Every structure is written in structure tokens, then in C-alpha cells.
Amino acid sequence: MKKILFAASESVPFIKTGGLADVIGSLPKYFDKEEYDVRVVLPKYMCIPENYRSEMEYISHFYMYYNGRNRYVGILKYELNGIPYYFIDNEEYFSGPTPYSDHFYDLEKFGFFSKAVLSILPSIDFQPDIIHCHDWHTGLIPVYLRSLFAADLFYTSMRSIMTIHNLRFQGTWNIEDIKRMTGLPDYLFTPDKLEAYKDANYLKGGIVYADYVTTVSESYVEEVKTPFYGEKLDKLLWARSNNFFGILNGIDYDEFNPADDPALYQNFTVSDFRKKKKKNKTELQKELGLTVDPHMMMIGIVSRMTDQKGFDLIQRVLEELMTDEFQLVVLGTGEWSYEEMFKHFAEKYPCKVSANLFYSEAFSHKIYAACDAFLMPSLFEPCGLSQLIALRYGTVPIVRETGGLKDTVVPYNEYENTGTGFSFRNYNAHEMMKIIRYAESVYYDNRRRWNQLVERGMKQDFSWNVSAKKYEKLYDQLT
Known part of the structure; x- marks a missing residue:
């Protein structure tokens, strides 16, 4: 031995x-x-x-x-x-x-x-x-x-x-x-x-x-x-x-398991997420005071708020993105300027943005389960665990192609109908915005394809x- x-x-x-x-x-x-x-x-x-x-x-x-x-x-x-x-x-x-x-x-x-x-x-x-x-x-x-x-x-x-x-x-x-x-x-x-x-x-x-x-x-x-x-x-x-x-x-597939996670409003699996996952969204919308709408796209961020995690890119284009039809739920703490940015947007758009400037493991599970997409535009990311958890909970990652993000998220290909998420290559705010809007278009205009993306992601094994x-x-x- x-x-x-x-x-x-x-x-x-x-x-x-x-x-x-x-x-x-x-x-x-x-x-x-x-x-x-x-x-x-x-x-x-x-x-x-x-x-x-x-x-x-x-x-x-x-x-x-x-x-x-x-x-x-x-x-x-x-x-x-x-x-x-x-x-x-x-x-x-x-x-x-x-x-x-x-x-x-x-x-x-x-x-x-x-x-x-x-x-x-x-x-x-x-x-x-x-x-x-x-x-x-x-x-x-x-x-x-x-x-x-x-x-x-x-x-x-x-x-x-x-x-x-x-x-x-x-x-x-x-x-x-x-x-x-x-x-x-x-x-x-x-x-x-x-x-x-x-x-x-x-x-x-x-x-x-x-x-x-x-x-x-x-x-x-x-x-x-x-x-x-x-x-x-x-x-x-x-x-x-x-x-x-x-x-x-x-990741520990016993700890991160949407089928029996006690933190969730509604448990679900790869076979029934189409019916049950949205319950997590509407309950979180109620809890956070966002507009309650199961059809509204919800994007999550669970992260330390630092330059390494790409928050300078978000800062550059968030005002412009607020014209789009999605809600943003943020959890985490970090640099003062980024915390203030999310506070500002949560006050300005209370029905669309929720800034939760603390950390709670149980609350993070609710976000992973409720959101449709998960944003990780990192400058560098040795591995990253959040995108693995997001895939496990049927939440489609939107990432920059670096380190472990590149190794774990397969970019969506609309011609072959393959992939498990969306990605962009250059560390550029407008390139990030473009891929977010592409994800939005798939979510709203081709829900069948979106659900197939979710299903492929949930079937990955990153245990x-x-x-x-x-x-x-x-x-x-x-x-």
C-alpha cells in the first residue's frame, strides 16, 4: 500500500x-x-x-x-x-x-x-x-x-x-x-x-x-x-x-447535487430540470425583490471581486448591458470599487440587479440552481470551481477561454448543436458583451437548443x- x-x-x-x-x-x-x-x-x-x-x-x-x-x-x-x-x-x-x-x-x-x-x-x-x-x-x-x-x-x-x-x-x-x-x-x-x-x-x-x-x-x-x-x-x-x-x-458530487441539495427551493435532476429548475428562479426572485418572471433570463456571479476575476470588464459595459432583458444576481465581497459598482446598479435597477455583498455557502447553492447562465470572465483562472458547479446545477457558463475555464467549458456551436457553454477569447469588455448577448439570443429565440446545452452540461463528469x-x-x- x-x-x-x-x-x-x-x-x-x-x-x-x-x-x-x-x-x-x-x-x-x-x-x-x-x-x-x-x-x-x-x-x-x-x-x-x-x-x-x-x-x-x-x-x-x-x-x-x-x-x-x-x-x-x-x-x-x-x-x-x-x-x-x-x-x-x-x-x-x-x-x-x-x-x-x-x-x-x-x-x-x-x-x-x-x-x-x-x-x-x-x-x-x-x-x-x-x-x-x-x-x-x-x-x-x-x-x-x-x-x-x-x-x-x-x-x-x-x-x-x-x-x-x-x-x-x-x-x-x-x-x-x-x-x-x-x-x-x-x-x-x-x-x-x-x-x-x-x-x-x-x-x-x-x-x-x-x-x-x-x-x-x-x-x-x-x-x-x-x-x-x-x-x-x-x-x-x-x-x-x-x-x-x-x-x-x-468538485464533490455528494455536496453539489441538485437532486438532494437541502439549500434549494426545489430539487431537480437532468431528467426533470425543464419543469423543476424554474421554481428555484421564481423563489429567488421573490426573496431578492426582483421582478418575478420565470421566463426572464437570470445571470449569476459568485466570486471574489478582484481584477483577476474580470470585474473590470463587467464595470466597463454593465450600464450598456442594463438595456438587455436579463436579471443579474451577484454574491461575494472584494475590492471596494466593485462592491460600490454593484450597490449602485442594485439601487438604480432594483427589479433587475441584486447585489449580495457577503458570502454564504447555502445562498451560493441557491444562485447556482436558480440562474440560467453563470458569468466568469477571468483574466486568468488556474482551474475554477464555479463553472463546474454551474454545469452540475444546469446553469450555462459564460467564460473567458483561459486555464481551467478553457478545459471544462466547450463553446456552443450552433451549426453542429454541440457544446456546454459560451466563451470568448480576448480579454476585452465588448467581446464579453457580445458573447453575453449571443447567449441571450439562444435563450430567448431557441429554448430547445438552450435546454440541450443545459442537459449536456449536467451530464458532464467533473467529480x-x-x-x-x-x-x-x-x-x-x-x-
């Missing part, structure tokens, strides 16, 4: 700030338990809900030298869905009200976490074949494995995989501080190792020292080898091409089953 340890900074249901938590909370369940012993290690944040913290089992503790002194490392365990989760306890580092805070402090605590992940392994009697590291927070694990821990026979056979969920966030700071903090030797801080543009870079360290590097869609693998998407690491990623793979994220098989193949190659 192959032993795999996932190391990450967050995971549902314990702590979540973004899509990374969904991946860590879902993917381990889908491996073949006869072949793979998969476990997960996380920081024990004080902001993890009390009902989980109170049921964690104490395993052991010890002291580890880090940043100039011996520091407490507690080990706790919690089993969920047959997966053992280990939590590294240190109140000095993990007692804040949120998992992330000041950037320098985050670098210090995730440096500690990376060293502690390796240090706890003898205490939990687990000698993984592969440590699967996720994003910059765990970037130093492959570095420690091949430097300070390399002489210990317990660690010599271990391999590591570094998965990049978002290349924009790399964990960088000046070399002297990182060297002092982490205790890593001088020879590691050179341009072919951890140094990047005169700073130390955690993610770069992980990319250099991991045996394999992966990211979360096949298109994003190719994009990040170019200067535009590569965030100054494109040459390094190009150099690692032979060991750099794209494996698409999935973790598919992705887990690809990871298993990668693990087999590495071991």
Missing part, C-alpha cells in the same frame, strides 16, 4: 478561505483505499470551530528548534470520512482570528509548519512514500526534505509533489530574514534554488526541490510557461516541463473520481 501525506494550510470543513480548502477536503476521499493510505496534515488554528477542536485526539508533543529557540509542537488527530487528519499545534503561531494575517508573520508560521510536518512523522508512526504539498505555504517542505532532513535514513526514500493552485501567491521576503528564521543553509539561497529577484521565495523552493510539480488544469500548465501568466517563474516552470503536469480539479485516478497514476510513477 502506498502512503501519501497531504500538507496544506486549509481544508473544509475545518477552515476555508478559498478553493484550496475544497480540494484538500474532497480529493483524499476519492482514492482507492485498498491501494493508498492517504492522510492530511494542517495547522491547528484557534479559529477552527469548537465542535471540531474539542473532539481532536491528543497524540504527542515535543520541542523543535526554529527561529532562534525551541518551540512547542503539539500533534492532534481527527478522523473524517475515513481520512486521518493531523493538526500541528502551536498557539504562538496559530491562535489568530483568521488563518492568514500579516505577510511576514505568515512566512514565519508556515516556515515553522513546513519543518514541523516532517518532524512529527516519527511521532505519528507514519513514513509516507510521497508528501503532496499544496501552494506556497508548504513550499519549504521539499526544501527541508532535501537539506536538513536528508541525512536521516527515516526520510531518504520520501518523495514530494508540489501542486500550484495559484501562481500569483509565492511567499517572498528578504533572504536574510528567511535564512535566520528557517535555519536553512546559505547554499540554498542562490538563483538556481530559493532566490528569485533578490528575495527568498517559498514556492520557488518547492518547485525546484519537489520530484514532480503539478497544477490544476492542463491549459494552465502551458500558460504559466509564458511571461504573461508565469508571474516571473515562467522560465523555471519551462525548465521543469518534463516533470510538470496539469490535473484538473473536481473527483476522474482527477483522483490521474493523481494515482502520478503517485505510481513516482514510487
Whole structure:
């Protein structure tokens, strides 16, 4: 049996700030338990809900030298869905009200976490074949494995995989501080190792020292080898091409299931969505004070409001789009200017626009189920989960052709009657507007074709089953 340890900074249901938590909370369940012993290690944040913290089992503790002194490392365990989760306890580092805070402090605590992940392994009697590291927070694990821990026979056979969920966030700071903090030797801080543009870079360290590097869609693998998407690491990623793979994220089909989702006004399936899906729309219209009309097209957005997500394109043409016959339902928070934009339009067009400037998981499910189309005009999107959820709930994605959006949404072809959504290529507001209006025309003028689009989308399989098989193949190659 192959032993795999996932190391990450967050995971549902314990702590979540973004899509990374969904991946860590879902993917381990889908491996073949006869072949793979998969476990997960996380920081024990004080902001993890009390009902989980109170049921964690104490395993052991010890002291580890880090940043100039011996520091407490507690080990706790919690089993969920047959997966053992280990939590590294240190109140000095993990007692804040949120998992992330000041950037320098985050670098210090995730440096500690990376060293502690390796240090706890003898205490939990687990000698993984592969440590699967996720994003910059765990970037130093492959570095420690091949430097300070390399002489210990317990660690010599271990391999590591570094998965990049978002290349924009790399964990960088000046070399002297990182060297002092982490205790890593001088020879590691050179341009072919951890140094990047005169700073130390955690993610770069992980990319250099991991045996394999992966990211979360096949298109994003190719994009990040170019200067535009590569965030100054494109040459390094190009150099690692032979060991750099794209494996698409999935979604948990048990959690996202319109047939039995308790958040919905009306459950539905691919066989009865034509009758039942519209009930979700009319009930949401009533709840939000929009004009109640089952035939009016409704477009949804569930997102962080940032430039990365294409909100500058929406800002450019939203006034012009308000002359069209559709309703817009928005859920999320982010940059002040975008929040103000949606507030303004919701006040100006109260029957057409609903701005919900907060986040609620249950409410997001209502939007996915109620809307006819879902807008994601991202500047870049390593994978994207929202378009996968939208397809699952019979809501047609309108996306820009980038990263995982390009890999998962097949553009509608009216001549062959194929496709699962609508897409545009260039990062251009009027090109986006044109494709939205094309989607409107299909919705209003050819409802039969629209329903066939919905049906094809709902029949797609973007569950973790598919992705887990690809990871298993990668693990087999590495071991």
C-alpha cells in the first residue's frame, strides 16, 4: 500500500478561505483505499470551530528548534470520512482570528509548519512514500526534505509533489530574514534554488526541490510557461516541463447535487430540470425583490471581486448591458470599487440587479440552481470551481477561454448543436458583451437548443473520481 501525506494550510470543513480548502477536503476521499493510505496534515488554528477542536485526539508533543529557540509542537488527530487528519499545534503561531494575517508573520508560521510536518512523522508512526504539498505555504517542505532532513535514513526514500493552485501567491521576503528564521543553509539561497529577484521565495523552493510539480488544469500548465501568466517563474516552470503536469480539479458530487441539495427551493435532476429548475428562479426572485418572471433570463456571479476575476470588464459595459432583458444576481465581497459598482446598479435597477455583498455557502447553492447562465470572465483562472458547479446545477457558463475555464467549458456551436457553454477569447469588455448577448439570443429565440446545452452540461463528469485516478497514476510513477 502506498502512503501519501497531504500538507496544506486549509481544508473544509475545518477552515476555508478559498478553493484550496475544497480540494484538500474532497480529493483524499476519492482514492482507492485498498491501494493508498492517504492522510492530511494542517495547522491547528484557534479559529477552527469548537465542535471540531474539542473532539481532536491528543497524540504527542515535543520541542523543535526554529527561529532562534525551541518551540512547542503539539500533534492532534481527527478522523473524517475515513481520512486521518493531523493538526500541528502551536498557539504562538496559530491562535489568530483568521488563518492568514500579516505577510511576514505568515512566512514565519508556515516556515515553522513546513519543518514541523516532517518532524512529527516519527511521532505519528507514519513514513509516507510521497508528501503532496499544496501552494506556497508548504513550499519549504521539499526544501527541508532535501537539506536538513536528508541525512536521516527515516526520510531518504520520501518523495514530494508540489501542486500550484495559484501562481500569483509565492511567499517572498528578504533572504536574510528567511535564512535566520528557517535555519536553512546559505547554499540554498542562490538563483538556481530559493532566490528569485533578490528575495527568498517559498514556492520557488518547492518547485525546484519537489520530484514532480503539478497544477490544476492542463491549459494552465502551458500558460504559466509564458511571461504573461508565469508571474516571473515562467522560465523555471519551462525548465521543469518534463516533470510538470496539469490535473484538473473536481468538485464533490455528494455536496453539489441538485437532486438532494437541502439549500434549494426545489430539487431537480437532468431528467426533470425543464419543469423543476424554474421554481428555484421564481423563489429567488421573490426573496431578492426582483421582478418575478420565470421566463426572464437570470445571470449569476459568485466570486471574489478582484481584477483577476474580470470585474473590470463587467464595470466597463454593465450600464450598456442594463438595456438587455436579463436579471443579474451577484454574491461575494472584494475590492471596494466593485462592491460600490454593484450597490449602485442594485439601487438604480432594483427589479433587475441584486447585489449580495457577503458570502454564504447555502445562498451560493441557491444562485447556482436558480440562474440560467453563470458569468466568469477571468483574466486568468488556474482551474475554477464555479463553472463546474454551474454545469452540475444546469446553469450555462459564460467564460473567458483561459486555464481551467478553457478545459471544462466547450463553446456552443450552433451549426453542429454541440457544446456546454459560451466563451470568448480576448480579454476585452465588448467581446464579453457580445458573447453575453449571443447567449441571450439562444435563450430567448431557441429554448430547445438552450435546454440541450443545459442537459449536456449536467451530464458532464467533473467529480473527483476522474482527477483522483490521474493523481494515482502520478503517485505510481513516482514510487
